[in-house]
Amino acid sequence: MAVETGHAQRNGGDLVVETLAALGAKTVFGIPGQHALGLFDALSRSPLHFVSSRVENNSAFAADGYSRATGEVGVLFLSTGPGALTALAGLQEAYATGVPMIVVASQIPLEGLGARRKGMLHQLDDQKASAANVTKSQRLIQHASGIPSAIQDAWTEAVSSPQGPVWIEVPQNVLLDPIFVPAVEDALADPFDNPPRVELVREAVKWLTDAVRPAIVAGGGVRRGNASAQLLSIAEKLNAPVVCTPGGNGAFPWHHELSLQSWVEDRYVTEVLEDADVLVVIGSSLGEVSSNYFTMEPRGRIIQIDAEPRVLESNRPALGIRADAGQALTALDDALDASLSADANWHGATPQAVVAETLAQVNARLDEQDLALERKFMADIREAVPSDMQTFWDMTISAYWGWSCWDSRDGEFHSAQGAGGLGYGFPAAIGGSLGLQSLGLPARVLAVAGDGSSMYSISELATAKQHNAPVTWLIVDDGGYGILREYMVGAFGKATHTELARPDFVKLAEAFGVPAKRVKPEDVGDALREGFAAGGPNVVVVDVLLKMFGPTHLDI
Template structure:
């Protein structure tokens, strides 16, 4: 019989055949996948689990494509990469307890970087929540509390009838700036019990409007109108807010040099005469930003990397634009404008006079001359540091990668170089600099490639990792093979945690426990049925081009010890 208070069927026989839409005795799992489908989801990442079986059974009756990773953390990275590559919301299904907890490090990256995701985690049955007396498998005292540090919000759904609205609200929150992952929990019995809730036919989730306050825009325009040496830092929020066109217009109106953070890479033309590119960790670039009389910071906290490790000391005023209120003035006093970067820069662009560019004066030099001189100093400093191998290696990769290819970078020395020197051209640059966890590159690339493939776009992507970080996600070779993901994985093998080795030698004169025993990556990849080859550093370009021309996943391994550049010419 039906319990009117809950909308569930009572006396449910767990051994009975799964209800189908034909019998109209659907379950809560059907409501989850129907709502996600109605909201526009196409792909789901995750791993099945005991309490989540209702979700996965419902997938068999839905058009959603499921990608099963081998570790939940990698599922989170894959959903993250899918979202970044496609501009769509990533969807992640998690099982209870260990499965949910294992995904948290991946969600930290999405949360730190503002990647919109819906995370649907199963739970033990309602009757066991908050009670240790049941001693249920996978049980946690408060599972959603575990996700509180790495998701925008957390919801527990206790009745099937509440599933569509809860997921629609979660989707709205995920896509509203500041974007990020949202956690939804559904207990096992809510997923499994038959229901009479009608099938979900449509769902709408529009992002909340987040425009800048009028008086703040007016004040910012005053500052910029009076400025002689304006400069701009373009962070990841610039890309998330799709503010590239407004940024270009404002920079040209102000005659303002622009530098992109790693997250903002690609938001400003690399070879523009006002582009300081992405040399955020270079002291010469830091000096330009310090000398600006008005520094506009868009979608960045001026945190560790974007302040050159907190060495930057701006002498002028700062205008900081960010959708996350906790970021504003968190590191520097500023005129804080809480707004979506796209809406804020559009408002500034409309209000600024196009004739302002004539007023720029950098101590008798033009901004264009300052930019050219600064970049020349950067290159001259690199020339002095015996970095021929590293610079050629990065240049060879850049030359081999097609202009429109998206790239995914793990936390490795190559990525640290990429943060500063990678021209993303018509593609996109994605790295794990938000939270800095290892293992991001390959699973994120799998998600990105499969997402682009579903959109009918050029799907081949590049993943770059070190030998240490590769071991975090090596099991995903099976995922890549199973789904024939068009990913070329470049593994830079230097025998250990290279960047940590360098940090320790620099700090203590020696490295401790950074050296690693590792597998033969070529043989290991081949054991998964994935083609692989090992090449010398000077052969990396040709090897990548061959990988890009192939079908499905492939691996290129390079044995090379790379060094980081010294970012400064001063003792600071």
């Protein structure tokens, strides 16, 4: 029975959006669905801004990009069954990279759950189980009065290290039925404290005090833990060379005299890390990319710091310290003596000399590989992109170059290196740009994709146009899946089924009402500057076949 309030009858959907708004959410991504109608009706009574994508997976990427760009929690609304399943690949990237998100998925009515009523549209036997591999936890809400507490708890979990997406399901009738619960006025969700254990910090300090060749691998956890200042202080106290993984790009100053930049896929850099007597790994699993495809064989001891306990020692024996990177590095920084820097000695050379020589070797090796086109192309993009602009990179050869050579300067570097799925760059950039815009910050961003990955998210040109998202999308068109082509030629001497028929991207963008132009590789910088100066979305297409660099001077 409805309660007379003088206003439209509130329902469970109102409790969802009221709680999210009370927790600080501003923007929601997703696509409406039959079982989620109560949720979307409630949005009409909410201050939340809704961004409707064209494919649910792209909605997940957009919420991910929003969170990475703003530092806030991404919010995603999904419909039941096919809509929920379609978003899973995007959630895999957020889960692998540690992006805090709240995912609210609708569900069939309560009386249909548990296979008591079969044959309902969109019905899955266990929808939560489908999300179990790509979210931190999953909740089913069975009563409207439980919605505020459940969302508050989920938000707390999402922002607590290790951060990540949290899944909430609300059945159709719980969203639609009238409620007597008063409007949500406030909600509180502070992250759980995750400090390092005292005895582990003490042991790590002992190792580092005795070290003469310490080195540091800075992963994405450093950025997520806002620990760049502590990392810099520790590196200078230890006089330790630092290399950043793709996820850690920007965590350490690019041109610092101790910076090995991000050349984790280079054998010269790998050798420095192997030679360290103590290797400190922060916020990284030393996985496939950060271990130079498992070729790195450290000869010294390893200190590994990560908020995710499953990461610790997953690839190498180490002194594992489970902790938020910011709290762990603060504890180490407070405990380390600044005079330690005088003890560093790399076989008679200073760490600064080792870093300079290693980077010179990297560049000399690149000089030998006929990569003038690729290096100029990446340099022209870097020169055109404003120092503080955020960039979003799809899984394409340009991004593989970016993982190693991109100096993010005062901006932020975001890529799909966590799970490696195609289609991330453009929808994530849309979410990032709209998020920055909502905060009143410079909102123009760059998305970089190949022609293959662009087809995964081409429909989001409509989203970008509808919301006038200030995204410049660079599509590097090489006629196929370029990185897979290289892999197959390298492994088998030929590529099979990597070549693609594709549209005229310029005409296609224009059909969506988005300005676009095709340019030669040598003109990419000017084209990007023109796009950055424009309003709303625009597209730059470059026809060019880029090669990857060979990461080694050895036959390994």
